[in-house]
Amino acid sequence: MGVLAESLFAVYGLAGRLGTPVVRLYLARRARRGKEDRARQGERFGRSQRARPPGPLLWVHAASVGESLAVLPLLDALRRLRPELQVLMTSGTVTSAKLLAERLPEGVLHHYAPVDLPQAVGRFLDHWKPGLALFVESELWPTTLRQLARRRIAIALVNARMSAGSFARWSRVRPLARALLARFRLVLAESEVSAERFRRLGAPAVQATGNLKAAAAALGGSDGALERALAGRPVWIAASTHPGEESLVLDAHARLTPQHPGLLTLLCPRHPERGEALAAAVEARGLSLARRSRGQLPRGQDSIYLADTLGELGPLYRASRVAFVGGSLVPKGGQNPLEPARLGLPVLIGPHTANQADAVCRLEAAGALWRVQDAESLAQAVARLLTDADERARMGRAAATAAASEAEVLDRVLAALQPLIAAIRP
Numbered sequence: 001m002g003v004l005a006e007s008l009f010a011v012y013g014l015a016g017r018l019g020t021p022v023v024r025l026y027l028a029r030r031a032r033r034g035k036e037d038r039a040r041q042g043e044r045f046g047r048s049q050r051a052r053p054p055g056p057l058l059w060v061h062a063a064s065v066g067e068s069l070a071v072l073p074l075l076d077a078l079r080r081l082r083p084e085l086q087v088l089m090t091s092g093t094v095t096s097a098k099l100l101a102e103r104l105p106e107g108v109l110h111h112y113a114p115v116d117l118p119q120a121v122g123r124f125l126d127h128w129k130p131g132l133a134l135f136v137e138s139e140l141w142p143t144t145l146r147q148l149a150r151r152r153i154a155i156a157l158v159n160a161r162m163s164a165g166s167f168a169r170w171s172r173v174r175p176l177a178r179a180l181l182a183r184f185r186l187v188l189a190e191s192e193v194s195a196e197r198f199r200r201l202g203a204p205a206v207q208a209t210g211n212l213k214a215a216a217a218a219l220g221g222s223d224g225a226l227e228r229a230l231a232g233r234p235v236w237i238a239a240s241t242h243p244g245e246e247s248l249v250l251d252a253h254a255r256l257t258p259q260h261p262g263l264l265t266l267l268c269p270r271h272p273e274r275g276e277a278l279a280a281a282v283e284a285r286g287l288s289l290a291r292r293s294r295g296q297l298p299r300g301q302d303s304i305y306l307a308d309t310l311g312e313l314g315p316l317y318r319a320s321r322v323a324f325v326g327g328s329l330v331p332k333g334g335q336n337p338l339e340p341a342r343l344g345l346p347v348l349i350g351p352h353t354a355n356q357a358d359a360v361c362r363l364e365a366a367g368a369l370w371r372v373q374d375a376e377s378l379a380q381a382v383a384r385l386l387t388d389a390d391e392r393a394r395m396g397r398a399a400a401t402a403a404a405s406e407a408e409v410l411d412r413v414l415a416a417l418q419p420l421i422a423a424i425r426p
Contacts, residue, residue: 023115034273037094043112046123050109056424057086059130061113064093066336067136068100070159070212076105077414082421088128090114095271099311116141125151131424134417137161137190140180149183154420156186158413159212162197163333163354170201178202188416191358207416210409211358218342219314229297230264230319234386237266237316240335241326245350246278248329250285251375253303256383263386264298266316268307270326270335275308282306317343321392322385324348324378327355337363341403346395348372348381362406368399 027044030036040049060075062068068091075087089104090113091097100110111128114120121144133148133155148155162170170177181187181203188209189195195208238249246267253265269278275293282289282304289304290296292312298305307316317323323340325347327333333355337347347369353360363369372378385392 017118020117020119023117027115035094037097037112040097040112044115044120045117046114046120046125046127048111048124048127052128053086053109054426055084055086056082056426057088057128057130058421058424059088059090059128059133060136061090061133061139062096062136063113063139064091065096065099066213067091067159068096069103069216071134071136072103072105073215073217073410074158074212074413075108077410078417078421079105079107081414081418082424085421085424088130095310102311114144116143118143118147121147125153131426132156132420134158138166142176142180145180145183154185154423155183156188156417156420157184158188158417160187160189160194160198160206161191161355162189162194162201165354167197167201174201185420186416188413193357209412209416210406212409212413213336213338213359214403214406215410215413216338216342219317219339221312221314222318223315225297226315226319229299233262233264234260235264235266235320236322236324236382236386237268237320237340238324239266239268239313239317239326239340240270241268242270242330242332243274244330245326246281248375248378249324250282250287250304252379252382253287254285255376255379256386257303259383260386262300264303264305266305266307266320268313268316272308272310275306278308279306313339314343317345320345322346322348322382324372324382326350328352329372329374329378334360337369338403341368341399344396344400346370346385346392347399348378363399363402366398366402368395368402 027036031038031041060071062071087108088111089100089108090111092113097110104110114124125147130153133153135157137159138161181201184203187198187203187206189198189206190211192208195206198206249267257263279291287303288301289306290298290302291306291308293308317340323345325335325337327335328350331352334349334353337349337356338359340347341363347363349360349369350372370381372381
């Protein structure tokens with residue numbers, strides 16, 4: 001590692017030590033806002049509440065909900081590959097922890113990720129002693145990577161993603177990027193474009209294996225009571241929306257209602273804790289709503305069904321005719337369009353799709369996805385698909401076919417990881 005990179009690591013480590021009180025205050029503030037788990041906040045500083053199970057242990061880290069869900073099929077497959085392997089899953093958000101509590105395979109443990117401070121990471125690694133660390137998508141934490149390397153623990157990056165913006169930023173500190181990426185034994189990129197960016201930044205072993213989100217099973221769950229409440233009504237869903245998008249969705253709803261009597265819009269925010277604010281915004285427009293978090297079902301006079309709950313997109317998608325996928329009308333990079341596509345829904349998405357570029361391109365090429373730019377074009381697209389049953393069915397079939405076309409990505413990832421998995425020792 002070069003002198004400049006070593007100096008940058010040293011400065012970062014010193015800043016971490018000096019800034020520990022600031023980090024504590026920051027996490028305490030997040031806890032007061034419900035964004036940290038008070039009962040388990042010690043885990044963020046490497047203090048574990050449970051004993052390490054005996055045997056070889058794999059550590060898998062995913063930052064939040066999307067990354068966590070993407071890696072679940074891989075966890076199942078790895079457990080089948082080595083049944084004696086213990087698996088520890090870490091994530092950094094309360095939302096992901098709640099979802100993983102319901103969806104993790106049997107025997108897989110969850111722990112909040114330690115903050116990237118020397119003492120926190122050291123405590124965590126001293127306790128869990130992983131034989132291999134798998135990071136998901138784009139987690140490059142200098143202190144964590146440095147301590148893993150010093151302990152000679154192999155590290156791999158799976159579903160690795162490098163957007164054009166991230167590549168530009170890392171290119172400005174190329175010696176640091178090279179030093180960080182040199183610690184990875186293997187980088188499995190979601191696309192050839194990302195793979196080439198990792199190579200140019202200095203990653204030594206890179207393969208383009210595809211996006212694990214393509215290997216996920218269709219979202220499960222059905223809700224007979226909801227389906228009965230919606231019977232006979234035109235229904236569309238705005239899923240995983242972010243701040244700034246809901247007002248556009250409500251504008252689109254207002255444009256649609258004159259031509260579609262009884263229209264119901266399912267509004268599903270990416271972060272359910274925003275439910276109170278969104279309910280107030282809906283009511284301020286004079287619209288009647290029901291809230292899923294309160295156990296309510298839509299009544300005939302309700303225009304909006306606010307799905308401010310966690311992990312229930314499956315039954316909501318299944319109850320809809322058209323799906324708009326959020327994080328895309330605002331510059332967030334887009335949420336996963338494959339989830340509604342697997343269920344045979346036509347997909348609408350905004351212009352900001354950098355985080356989902358491959359999936360969006362594949363669905364668009366198949367004729368399963370339309371791009372929208374604003375409330376007006378969103379309303380026009382929804383209106384056309386609600387009216388034209390043949391076009392809606394054609395797009396739905398194309399969506400399901402395109403979403404299933406990359407299912408073999410899991411086999412490619414497993415084949416690439418197999419030597420590292422086999423090498424894990426107690």
